[in-house]
Amino acid sequence: MPENLLSNINNPTDLRLLDEAQLPQVAQELRDFIIDIVSVKEGHLGASLGVVELTIALHYVFNTPDDALIWDVGHQAYGHKILTGRREIFHTNRQLNGISGFPKRSESVYDAFGVGHSSTSISAALGMAIASNLNGDFNKQHIAVIGDASIASGMAFEGLNHAGVTNANLLVILNDNAIGIDPSVGALKNYLTAVKEGKNPRQNNMIKSLNFNYSGPIDGNDIFAVIKELKRLQKIKGPKFLHVITTKGKGLQQAEENQVQYHAPGKFDASTGEIIPKSEENLPPKYQDVFGLTVLDLAQKNKKIVGITPAMPTGSSLKFMMDALPERAFDVGIAEQHAVTLAAGMATQGMTVFCNIYSTFLQRAYDQLIHDVALQKLPVIFCLDRAGLVGEDGATHHGVFDIAYLRCIPNLIIYAPANEIALQNILYTAQLGLESPIAIRYPRGRGNIPNWKKEHFGHYQKIEIGKAxxxxxxxxxxxxxxxxxxxxxxxxxxxxxxxxxxxxxxxxxxxxxxxxxxxxxxxxxxxxxxxxxxxxxxxxxxxxxxxxxxxxxxxxxxxxxxxxxxxxxxxxxxxxxxxxxxxxxxxxxxxxxxxx
Known part of the structure; x- marks a missing residue:
């Protein structure tokens, strides 16, 4: 039995002492470690499994933390945390007084930038790179690792657009696995698929057009190929872009085959990968299911109803409507600003728009909420899932600010149901026709009426606006x-x-x-x-x-x-x-x- 290598890696300096030929063993041990811990403690699984080789290669080639490594979203950073001094406490991940499930500057010098929302990595890394130039440090490397779902967000393109006219020492690595939490969507996803399949001529490369030194696509799960390319790019100055293809859930068959469910699967058997079922018998419904089932029922009766979600069809349960009425339910990708103004545009044409956004993510579309919806008094129905404390995802994801940031906006109704019946009734009331927009906030998790669907679903009552x-x-x-x-x-x-x-x-x-x-x-x-x-x-x-x-x-x-x-x-x-x-x-x- 070969010596366990991971147990001797307390930081990337230890990792760099190994021979390159030993790194596949480190990758296997790191995967096993993540699977063993997450199977018991729960957390985000698939994303981190997919980037094990890339994570090892980045810390092996670059001189972190002096070289800045910035992760996008952070679901993919478990391997990074384990290799950077947190292996012994990784079992506390996402727990009270434990380590955060996301990169966090106060937690480690290796976490160059705190993150929990998407598409921030390129702008942050570019800011660091420009600052390094101003400080006279022209050798420091700045690496942003962003997923194909996150790069479709407007902020990522804003960063790329600026970076392309700088001499910043920036490397953007696109981790292309065709899935965020749900499958990636949109024309950019189709473009990247064509690039991967060799159908897109190199001279028509949109990243090159933005003035980046483009390379790839390469197999991101081939550690030797990744190291070779990183070493080459390390010597090139200016903005660079590396396209790597990985498999989300790599190394666990079920996670590879069912990437949506294994994004955060809960407890599972580490050896077989089988998810340990939770008994849902006689349990109250999840609030998002109350939303999803009610909106579908209303939409089947009201042809003016449309649904919009930015990249959360499964999490929000808008997927019920997307499956049954695909022409009237839209996943617009990680694009909250676009989602809100798209909803506004639809509302001007007489559509009844249910725009479902997690409370913490609506923060990203605040101007659109004011300028495009409330100012024009357009009756968009905002359904704010995960409002209030959300638990283990922590500070980046708690939906605790929405009442405060919404209350000051004129023309906006704000409603929080006490239970499942109130939620379905306000959804029913809103689609009857309001003269102004409404924000309906409800929490993550289950309600308190076990027989809601059997005894209450579909029995709607109109709610009087403003009544306590x-x-x-x-x-x-x-x-x-x-x-x-x-x-x-x-x-x-x-x-x-x-x-x-x-x-x-x-x-x-x-x-x-x-x-x-x-x-x-x-x-x-x-x-x-x-x-x-x-x-x-x-x-x-x-x-x-x-x-x-x-x-x-x-x-x-x-x-x-x-x-x-x-x-x-x-x-x-x-x-x-x-x-x-x-x-x-x-x-x-x-x-x-x-x-x-």
Whole structure:
């Protein structure tokens, strides 16, 4: 049995001491290590398996961290983390107080740039390269590794466009595997496929046209071919572009054959690759499935309905509609700005547009939201999946800012359903026709009604815009909740003594607020608590504070939510505890008010 090489690699300097002929063994050991850990601890699998050889080659050839290696998105950076001093703690990946699932500057000097969203690598690497020139360091290398799904984003082309007229020492490596999370889409994907198949004449190379020294395509899973080409490119100055072809999930048969499912498969058998099934019997539905099934049902009855998602058809469950009505449901790739303005264009022509974007990714299309939709009062229906704390993906992915950044936009309705029934009813209500756009925010994960589909699906009721409601009467404190976090309030109230002193109100509309009910509440209650699964600053609680100030109410108001800091990774329950919005913390808080 050959000596284990990976166990002796604590940093890339150790890696460079090995003979090149030993690197395939390192690749096998690195793959096995990733599979063993992720099979138990969960995480992103396929992307990192696909770039094992490329990762080893980059650290073997280049003098990292002095040479800057920038990963795009970060799903593919597990091997990088293991080779750069985090092998012994890799089992803490994506866990509370563990290492991040994405590159993070504060975690390692080898993480040259923090990342979780896509298409940032080229601009960041170009910025570093230009700075190096200004600092007189003309030998430092700057390498951006970007996937074929990410390079189709507008920001990536902005970076390429600028880089092509500089003398920056920049190497862009296109990791071409024809898939992001879902299969890559669009004309650029078709172009890259033609290049791979040799159908596109070299003189018609669009990257060369942008003034890059282009090479490839080469087999990115052939470590010797990759090292040879990197060594050649290392000596060439100016902007360079290397096209490598890899197989997502490489080395695990099931991950290669089912790349969508094995992007982040959950727990699986490390030896067979078989996913360990989770019993879904009698479980409530996932909110994204409530969205996907409801929109499909509505679309089958309303021919004006169209659906749009930027590269998340499976994650958002718009795939139900894409499969059944492909001519009316669109995956536009990783292009949130385009998705929003595309929706606006469709809305001008009388279409009823459901634009499904993860909350954290709508941040990337803020100008379009204001300039192209709200300013023109176009009734686009934004469905913000993964709103609030999302768990193990951490700070880059929490959807906690949307209420605050949406609340200041004129003409925009903001709604957060308390449960599955409310979600399907607001989707139904929105497609009946609104005079302005609406943002509907709902969390990652499951609801709380196990029999929703059997007993409630399709039984729609119109929701009155701006209406809040009393869930529970009380004589003392009033708790005002927004969205599904209100379920934590209800659970807490069910488990405390003397709950009759606490009233609970569901305020699904952050905008417009139910001012009539608020008048009643402030006249009746001296102590008010607001709670939201979003940032306190500028959020729902702030809206209540503003209402009190504007109307000269003097009740004591306590706002609960996400404090003024970036929340790291952990389970949703752990993170709710950190933020003081979990059931147990609420029970203690309510008891303290009762005892006063």
């Amino acid at each position: 409601n009393c869930i529970k009467n009380g004589t003392g404190i009033a708790v005002l909740s927004n969205g599904t976090i209100g379920n934590n309030v209800s659970l807490a109230l069910n488990e405390i003594e003397n709950p009759d002193t606490i009233a609970h109100y569901d305020f699904p509309f952050v905008k417009p607020l139910d001012k009539n009910l608020l008048d009643e509440i402030f006249k009746k209650h001296k102590n008010i608590i607001t709670i939201e699964d979003g940032t306190i600053i500028g959020g729902f609680g702030t809206a209540i504070l503003e209402f009190a100030a504007q109307n000269n109410y003097h009740s004591n108001i306590k706002t609960l939510g996400i404090s003024d800091e970036f929340i790291e990774q952990g389970t949703i329950n752990q993170l709710q505890q950190l933020c003081g919005i979990d059931v147990n913390t609420l029970k203690s808080l309510f008891r303290s008010y009762i005892n006063k």
